[in-house]
Amino acid sequence: MADPKMRFDTIVKNLRENNYKLTPQRLAIVKILSRSEGHPSVEKIYEYLQDDFPTMSLATVYRNVMLMKSLGEVLEIGFPDGSNRYDGNKPDPHPHVICVQCKKIIDPDLSTLKDMTEEVANETGFKILTHRLDFFGICRDCTNNR
């Protein structure tokens, strides 16, 4: 896990360089994303912020998460049900292991994983922009608690 403080500074720097305004709401969202504990959903980020910003609109969270995504500062993890979760702590593509029951997301260390992007580009003629490698299953907790 990257240091949340450093990620926060990096993202704020990126925002500054692109002349985005640093509103309190935006910074609060960035702060949560820079840690991204538990790979939060937009809804979850919104909930976290209810204490400090009781009048904040859900749309503001959506707008800001999308902005960070467009700046390459958050990785979107799409669920089969259409919902999304976000990682602003490790924004580059990396594998996930997802519990289909409790929706927990883990970042495994896959020592044998080699980058196949170049091979795919060569074989298909595509310019590869990104990729995803996600495993779905039942975590130990969910297996035991039943």
Next chain:
Amino acid sequence: MADPKMRFDTIVKNLRENNYKLTPQRLAIVKILSRSEGHPSVEKIYEYLQDDFPTMSLATVYRNVMLMKSLGEVLEIGFPDGSNRYDGNKPDPHPHVICVQCKKIIDPDLSTLKDMTEEVANETGFKILTHRLDFFGICRDCTNNR
């Protein structure tokens, strides 16, 4: 690509064994899925069937695609925008290369791909049920035509 006729027969056999009724609508949907040319969406399947079944409901396509999915006879390919495409010709998990512009989906031959499922299971304690490996980029056609 598997022989569509054989896939059709396999799926119909599965339906029979589980006592699902073989309605004309269902069989028509299965026929399209067993070929899955271009990895169709539900909407696309619905369009294909307008000629033969002008009164068919979109919900019927959804219900049947979901049924085939629950029987393990189709693979769902989720797009970042939340929409889904389906493959009933090769229903087991396999990598995809997806053009983010024209939405074309290609199945590449990745010689170096080894199955990491066991490694992930060992490292995380998850019971892995399925996985996905998808590359996103711009295809050759879309690169040239602009």
Next chain:
DNA sequence: TATTATATGATAGTTATTATTTTTTAGATT
């Protein structure tokens, strides 16, 4: 502190999907 482009909050709209209800029908049974 005045200006202005941008961001926010409130809310309406959209899209893909799922649920509900009534009608129809496949396949079994007489």
Next chain:
DNA sequence: AATCTAAAAAATAATAACTATCATATAATA
């Protein structure tokens, strides 16, 4: 072959997650 019944289809309402719109507020700057 006619009847029966659970399952499926059609029509449509409801939902969830997101996206657009617009009036108001505010961060950055001059």
